[in-house]
Amino acid sequence: xxxxxxxxxxxxxxxxQRVTLRCSPRSGDLSVYWYQQSLDQGLQFLIQYYNGxxxxxxxxxxxxxxxxxxxxxxxxxxxxxELGDSxxxxxxxxxxxxxxxxxxxxxxxxxx
Amino acid sequence: QQQVKQSPQSLIVQKGGISxxxxxxxxxxxxxxxxxxxxxxxxxxxxxxxxxxxSEKKEGxxxxxxxxxxxxxxxxxxxxxxxDSATYFCAASESKAAGNKLTFGGGTRVLVKP
Numbered sequence: 001x002x003x004x005x006x007x008x009x010x011x012x013x014x015x016x017q018r019v020t021l022r023c024s025p026r027s028g029d030l031s032v033y034w035y036q037q038s039l040d041q042g043l044q045f046l047i048q049y050y051n052g053x054x055x056x057x058x059x060x061x062x063x064x065x066x067x068x069x070x071x072x073x074x075x076x077x078x079x080x081x082e083l084g085d086s087x088x089x090x091x092x093x094x095x096x097x098x099x100x101x102x103x104x105x106x107x108x109x110x111x112x
Numbered sequence: 113q114q115q116v117k118q119s120p121q122s123l124i125v126q127k128g129g130i131s132x133x134x135x136x137x138x139x140x141x142x143x144x145x146x147x148x149x150x151x152x153x154x155x156x157x158x159x160x161x162x163x164x165x166x167s168e169k170k171e172g173x174x175x176x177x178x179x180x181x182x183x184x185x186x187x188x189x190x191x192x193x194x195x196d197s198a199t200y201f202c203a204a205s206e207s208k209a210a211g212n213k214l215t216f217g218g219g220t221r222v223l224v225k226p
Contacts, residue, residue, distance in 0.1 A: 002155065033213065043156070043201060043216040056211025090155050094212070100146065101214060103155035 003027065004093050004104035012110045018079040021107045023091030025072055031055070031094045032074040033101060034066055038087040049074055050096070081111045115139050116204050118217025126225050131189040133220045135202035138183065142204040146214070147176065147187050150199045159200075160187075192224045 003026035013019055025032050034046040045058035049068035060066075063081075068074045078085060088108050092101040118135045125131045135145075143164055148156035162169045162176045162185065169176045175188040189196055199221045203214040 002157065004155075031212070035214075042218050043203075043214075045213040045215070048211040048213060050211075056209070056213050058213055092214075099212075100158050100161060101212070102158060103148075105155045 002102040002104060004091060004102055006089075006091050006104040006107050008107060009105065010108045010110075012112065013081060014112055015081055015083060017081050017111075018077065019081065019109065021076040021078070021089055021091075021109075023074045023076070023093075023104060025074070025091075025093030026102055029093035029095055029102075030072065031096065031101075032068055032072070033092040033094075034060075034074070034076050035090045035092065035103075036087050037090060037106070043090075046076070078109070083111050085109065086111045115215050116202060116217040118202050118220060120220060121218065122221040122223070124223045124225060125192045127192060127194060129192050129224075131187075131192050131196070131222050131224070133187045133200055133202070133222075134184065135186065135217050136182075136184045137204050139204070139206065139215075140183070141206040141209070142215075143207050144205045144212075145176070145178065145185050146203050147174075148201045148203065148216075150201065150219075156201060189222070192222075194224045194226050197222060197224045 005024045030051045033048045046060040048056040066076045088106045090106045092103045094101045146161035147159045150156045173190045178185045202217040
């Protein structure tokens with residue numbers, strides 16, 4: 001158990017819909033990262049927040065957005081969902097600086 | 113653009129044997145190289161990590177070898193056990209860039225036969 005929690009574990013929705021994925025980092029970690037894992041693209045970095053502020057952006061679609069709240073939990077919002085958005089979405093957390101990132105159990109999203 | 117290339121895609125090893133996974137990177141600014149282990153339906157779990165000022169790091173049966181001039185690093189799993197059957201990912205990040213995103217290799221599926 002990494003100490004990172006993610007909800008929900010599974011999500012099934014339809015194309016065009018909007019969903020919100022939630023992540024709670026390890027106690028004491030200020031950075032939260034979101035990654036997408038799909039069969040064809042592998043593990044891809046989406047976005048990072050540090051203490052409530054966006055720190056870095058990766059290959060994140062404009063339909064996707066994220067935020068980190070004062071209690072340090074983070075939410076990833078996916079809108080206008082397409083079939084290709086079906087994937088595993090992982091959250092990871094770390095303390096400040098280039099240190100180890102610890103991953104949560106992921107949310108499996110299926111868009112039908 | 114795949115900045116971290118991982119090979120092989122899969123490998124089968126007998127119990128007690130050595131599993132070797134190789135990774136090569138292009139970005140010379142990378143300065144932190146972790147390895148993750150992932151079981152089906154689970155999140156990646158940090159296994160071991162190395163920085164380029166060290167050529168080798170060992171933790172239990174897992175060893176990372178690092179060759180800075182060749183821009184390559186590898187994971188050796190000694191005395192492989194059936195419980196080691198999983199997908200292994202190498203990754204890299206650059207500490208001086210904004211944020212510390214990890215760039216992952218494509219993964220290696222390891223099967224250890226009893």
